[in-house]
Amino acid sequence: IIYPLLVTASSAFQSGNVTSFSLDFSSEWTLDNFRRLFEETMYGRWYGNTLIIATTTMVAQVTIVTLAGYAYSRYRFMGRKNSLVMFLIIQMVPTTAALTAFFVMAFLLNAINEFWFLSFLYIGGGIPMNTYLMKGYFDTVPYDLDESAKIDGAGHIRTFWEIVTPLVRPMIAVQALWAFMGPFGDFMLARFLLRSQDSYTVAVGLQTFINDPRNQSVSLFAAGAICVGLISFGALS
Numbered sequence: 001i002i003y004p005l006l007v008t009a010s011s012a013f014q015s016g017n018v019t020s021f022s023l024d025f026s027s028e029w030t031l032d033n034f035r036r037l038f039e040e041t042m043y044g045r046w047y048g049n050t051l052i053i054a055t056t057t058m059v060a061q062v063t064i065v066t067l068a069g070y071a072y073s074r075y076r077f078m079g080r081k082n083s084l085v086m087f088l089i090i091q092m093v094p095t096t097a098a099l100t101a102f103f104v105m106a107f108l109l110n111a112i113n114e115f116w117f118l119s120f121l122y123i124g125g126g127i128p129m130n131t132y133l134m135k136g137y138f139d140t141v142p143y144d145l146d147e148s149a150k151i152d153g154a155g156h157i158r159t160f161w162e163i164v165t166p167l168v169r170p171m172i173a174v175q176a177l178w179a180f181m182g183p184f185g186d187f188m189l190a191r192f193l194l195r196s197q198d199s200y201t202v203a204v205g206l207q208t209f210i211n212d213p214r215n216q217s218v219s220l221f222a223a224g225a226i227c228v229g230l231i232s233f234g235a236l237s
Contacts, residue, residue: 012222021218033223043224045198046205047231050183053115053201057122058179064127065175066168069134070160074146084135087128095125099192106193113199121189122182130175137171138164184228202228 013029111117149159190201209217
C-alpha cells in the first residue's frame with residue numbers, strides 16, 4: 001500500500017517533464033504540476049462531474065440498500081430466499097460481460113454522455129451484494145427490540161427509523177463510503193459511456209495524460225491522483 005503512494009507522490013512533486021513513474025526523492029520538488037493541473041487542463045470539470053455522479057450514487061444506493069436489507073432481515077415474503085440466491089448469482093457476472101448490453105441500453109435511451117445513466121448503472125450494480133451484506137448486519141440486531149417497539153405502539157417505519165437504524169450506522173457509513181468512492185475508481189464503464197471530453201469522470205480524464213506513449217504527462221497524472229485522494233478524504237470527513 002505504501003510503495004505506490006510513495007511513487008505517486010515522488011512523481012507528482014518532481015519538476016520538469018517526467019515521462020515515467022519513479023521513486024526518486026533526490027530531484028527538486030515543486031508544486032507547479034498542481035498549478036498546471038487546474039489551469040491548463042479540465043481537471044476541475046472532470047472532478048465536478050465525478051462528484052455529481054458519486055453523490056447521486058451514494059444517496060440512492062444507501063437508501064435502497066438500507067431499506068432492502070431491513071426488509072430481507074425482518075420480513076418473510078414469497079421469493080425471499082430465491083432472490084437472495086439470485087443476488088449472489090448476479091455478482092458472479094463480470095462487468096465486462098454486460099458492456100455491450102449497457103451500451104445498447106444507453107443508445108436506446110439516448111443516454112450516451114449522460115450522468116444519470118452512469119449513476120443508474122453504479123446503483124444497480126451495487127444493490128445485490130450490498131443488500132446481502134446489509135441484511136446480515138440487520139440480523140445482528142435483536143428482533144426483541146422490534147417487538148418491544150410494537151408493544152409500545154410504534155409502527156413499521158418508526159421502528160425502522162428510530163429503533164433499528166441507529167444501531168446499524170457503522171454499516172451504513174461503510175456502504176456510503178463504498179458507493180461514493182466507486183465512481184472515482186471506475187474507468188471501464190465511464191470510458192465506455194462518456195464520449196465527450198467535457199463529460200469525462202476524473203479517472204477517464206487522468207488516463208488521457210498517459211495514453212499517448214509519445215506524450216506522457218506522468219507528473220500531471222500523479223498530481224491529479226493525489227488531489228483525488230485528498231479532496232475525497234476531505235469531503236467524506
